[in-house]
Amino acid sequence: MRERIEWLFGVVLRFSAAERVLVSLSAVVFAIFVGGVVVLVAGYAASCESAALYILGAPVCYNPVEVYLVMLEGSFGDSFSLAATLQWTTLLLFTGLSFAIPYRAGLFNIGAQGQFILGSLATTVTLLWLADLAPSGLAGTLVLVPVGLFAGTLVGALYGLLPGYLKVRFEMNEVITTLLLSFIAADLAFVAVDRFFTTDDIQGTVTDRIPEEATFSPLVFPSSTDFSLPVFVFALVVVAGCYWLLMRTAVGYDIRAMGAQPKAAVFGGASQRFTTLFSMTAAGAVAGLGGAIYVMMILGRWQTGTPPLGFDGIAVSILAGNNPAGLLPSGLLFGALESGGRAIQLRLGVPSELIEVLRGIIILLVATPELFRLLGAHLNRRGIIDVDTGGSD
C-alpha cells in the first residue's frame, strides 16, 4: 500500500513542466465534460416552457452544447465579451499574485479580499479628496492616476504587513489572521463609507464619483465597456516584475528558499523575519493595487457588494502552480468563466446557481492534480513519504 502511494506521488512529482501543462489541459477537458452532464441533468429536472432538447422523449431545459457555445461566445465572441473577460482577468492577475508571492515563502495569504477592499476604498477617498485640488484635463490625469494607484497600493501593503507582523512577533497563524482580517476589512469599509463618505445624490452605501480624469477610459474597446487595454498591459508588467523579483533577485531567492526548506534557508543566511514581512507586504500591495484599478477602471466610486475577486485569486494562483508565469492563462480561464457565466444566464436563462456549480466543477478538477502534487511535495519534504523527485521541486 505504502509503496503504491509513494509510487503515485513519485509519478506526479516527476512530471516535467510540459507534462503538468498537459495534465491541466486534460483536466479542463474532463471538467467541461462533467459540467456538461450536470447541465443536462439539471435541465432535465428544471421546468421550463419550451425544452432545449429531447432525450429519449424527455424534455430537457438546457442543452449543454449550446451552453458551452454561448459561454465561449459570451467570453471571446465580440469586443464587448472580450472586454468583459479581460477586465476580470486583469483584476484576477493582481489577486492571484497576492496569493502566489507569499506561497513561495511558505505562507498562505487568504486575505487578498480584505486588502483589495481597503485598497479600493483608499483610492476612492484619496481621489475624492484631491478632486477639487487637482488641475483638470491631461495634467489632472498625470497627477491623479499615479496618486490613486499609489494610495490603494500603500493601504493594501499596510494591511498585508499587519498579518505578517502578527506572525513574526506573536507567531499567529497567517491563515487565520488573513482570513479574519478580510471580514474586518469589509465591515470597516462599510462603516467608513456609511458614516463618513456617503453621497447625498443616490441611495445606498456609496461614495461620490471620483473625478473623470482619474478613470481609465476604454481605448481600443467600445466606449460603454469598462476595460482599458493599457491597464491590462500594466497588469502584465506587474506580473512580469514579480516573476523577475522571485526568480532573478537575491530577495526572491531567499523567499523561495524559505518556502522550500526553511531550516536550510536560515542556515544559508536568509532572515525568516524579513521574508515573511516582505512577502506579506508585497502581497497586500498587489491586492491593494487591484482594488485601486477596480475603482478607477470599473466602478468609478466605492460601493458595497465587492465581488469575491480576492478569494477567486487563490484558485487562479493554485491553478497556475503558484508561478507568476502561469497566472495569465489561469486568469484568462477564470475571466472567461465569469463573463461566459453571465452570458448563459442572460441568454439561456440558466440560473446563476447552476453557473456556480459549473465553475466549481471546473475549478475542482483543474486544481486537484496541482493540489495533489503540492501535497506530495510537502509530504516528501517532511520525510513522511520517500520519493525520488528527479531533481525538480
Next chain:
Amino acid sequence: MLRRNILKAGAVGLTVSVAGCISGGDDDDSGGGTNIGLIYGRGGTGDQSFNDAAHRGIEQAVEEFDISYDDAGPQSSGDFGEFQSQYARSTDPDYDLVICLGFEHVSPLEDNADEYEDQQWALLDDVLDRPNVESWVYAEQHGAYMAGEVAAKLSSQEFAAGAAETNPDEKTLGFVGGAEVPVVQAFEAGFRAGAQSVDEEFEVRSSYVGGLDSPGDVEEAAISMIDSGADVLLHGAGAGGSGLFQACQDRGRFAMGADSRQSETAPEFSDVILGSIMKGVDASVVSAVERVIEGEYEGGETFELGVGEDGVELLWGVDIGDDIPQDIRDGADETAQAIADGDIDVPRTP
C-alpha cells in the same frame, strides 16, 4: 426554487442516459411580441420578498400580454452595469424595456442611460432623472403607518394568537431595517407615526443592520428589542426578515413582514406574522410593461404609488390575521381611506 431543482437534479442524476438520442431543440421564439429585460437587486430571486414580488409581476404580465422576458440576478457591485449594458445592446432579442430593481442600479444606470439613449429603462424603488428612465417609487410609509397603528392597538391590550402574545404593560414596539436609506427609513417613520397616533407614549426602537441579506444580524437586533419590552416588531430588511420572524417565534412575540405576503412566502413563521406591508412591486412591473405595449411609455417621469394607487397595502396574516379584533381591522381600512384622501399626512423620514 432553483436550488431545489438542482438538488433534485443530483438525485436523478445517474438515471439519465447521456448517450441517448439527442435531438436539437428549438429556441423559445415567441414571435413579434414585446421583449422585456428584468434585472433583479443583489440576491436575486428566492428572497421571499422584493425580488420575488417583481418575478411574480413579470409572470403575471406574461399571462396578460403577448410578451417574453429574460431576467438576471447580479451578485456583486460590478454586475449591475454589466447586465444593464448587455441587455441594452442586445439585438437578438431587442429589449423594448429593461426593468432595473432597487437603488443599487442607480450608479451604473446614470452612465448606461446616457450611453444607450435609445433604450427605454424603468427603475423600480428609486428615482433617476434621465429622459429615458421611468421611475417607480412606493409610499412605503403609508403601509407602515397602518401597521404601526394596528401594532400599537394590539400592544395596548391583552392579545394572544398563534404562538405569540402581547405585553400590555410595555408601550414599546420594534423596527429592524436593512440598509439605512430613504426607502427603508420610510418604514420606520410611518410605523412610528402610526403607533403614536394611537398613543403618544409609544416608543419604537429601531436598528439598521446594514444589508438586505443578513438574517443573523436582524435576529440579534430583534432579540435585544424583545428583551427590552417590544412585543410587535416590523422589518424592512429584505431577505434578512426571516431573522426577525425567528426571534419573534422563539420568544412568543408578534412580527410584521414587508414586500410580499410573508405569512405565505415564509409559512414556517405564519403563527407569529400578523400581517405584511405589500409594496405594489408586482403591480408596477405589470403597469410598466403595459405602458410600453400601449405606447404610453414616459421616460423622465416618476410615479409615486400610495395606498390610493395600489402601491402599498397591508395584508393580514393567513394564519392569525383572523384573530385580530374586527374593530382594529376596520380601523385599518378607515385609516387607508383617510391616507388616500389626504386627511392623514404620513412623514417619510424618521
